[in-house]
Ligand SMILES: NC(=O)C1=CN([C@@H]2O[C@H](COP(=O)(O)OP(=O)(O)OC[C@H]3O[C@@H](n4cnc5c(N)ncnc54)[C@H](OP(=O)(O)O)[C@@H]3O)[C@@H](O)[C@H]2O)C=CC1
């Protein structure tokens with residue numbers, strides 16, 4: 674049975690979902706099968722990037738899933754080497770050709786790469802493509818408050834989404850408050866902290882036992898109740914279902930706070946002020 678993942682409306686009026694699907698490292702025929710299985714399970718937000726090398730697989734999975742194109746919210750990302758106004762336009766056209774689609778539902782700047790200092794022009798190129806109908810929603814990834822302030826100030830446009838590292842070890846409290854003020858949707862990458870020891874933390878296992886669900890479901894639900902869209906990746910149909918099946922229970926405020934208290938900081942060298950990803 675398909676899981677009915679609730680949808681939300683972004684600041685530009687377009688649809689998004691409370692839980693989406695990550696596709697990093699899902700490639701080849703196995704990747705197509707895994708992504709199609711996620712769509713059949715009920716995921717409607719599918720996250721890819723030029724740098725994942727699997728846009729072709731994502732396009733094929735959308736077509737083979739049996740779910741209508743208009744129901745799936747396909748997201749891709751512009752890599753650092755394509756920053757710039759003309760480059761962003763060319764990069765997006767290449768993404769569409771590789772995906773075999775005529776529009777992206779959400780397109781993000783993958784990393785700000787501040788030393789290159791071309792993310793504002795990149796965003797302007799994306800706004801142009803939005804006007805042309807090739808991109809529905811424009812957003813960013815790995816942007817700080819200061820970078821968002823500058824983007825808004827210099828373009829007059831507010832990104833619909835900022836996709837950032839977020840999990841109970843890194844709850845992004847200040848950035849989420851900023852997003853809320855501006856109507857930007859938070860989207861959590863590596864929402865399961867890439868299956869590190871997070872899932873066996875006593876806090877997580879205790880709360881899971883209290884609700885009769887799995888530790889992973891507790892973590893996904895924690896994102897949902899914090900107003901962020903997690904995009905867990907799994908190559909396995911049973912785990913895809915488990916990760917999406919989080920709408921039959923509710924964490925108490927105290928449980929959300931206990932999980933957030935696991936905070937310890939970023940897990941990787943992913944500080945947007947210094948990380949450069951081409
Ligand atoms: N914008 C950015 O800079 C970034 C974006 N991303 C995006 O975020 C997505 C998700 O992040 P990702 O780094 O993949 O990490 P996740 O936090 O989603 O963790 C994925 C890992 O958890 C395992 N897993 C998934 N579900 C379960 C489960 N129910 N029980 C046990 N293990 C499970 C997966 O294994 P298995 O597949 O074997 O089930 C995989 O090893 C990416 O795929 C990508 O789309 C990620 C990093 C950076």
Ligand SMILES: O=C(O)C(=O)[C@@H](O)[C@H](O)C(=O)CO
Pocket residue numbers: 697722941943950
């Ligand atoms: O997966 C992504 O979107 C990335 O940006 C990766 O580079 C990620 O940051 C990573 O793999 C870090 O080890």
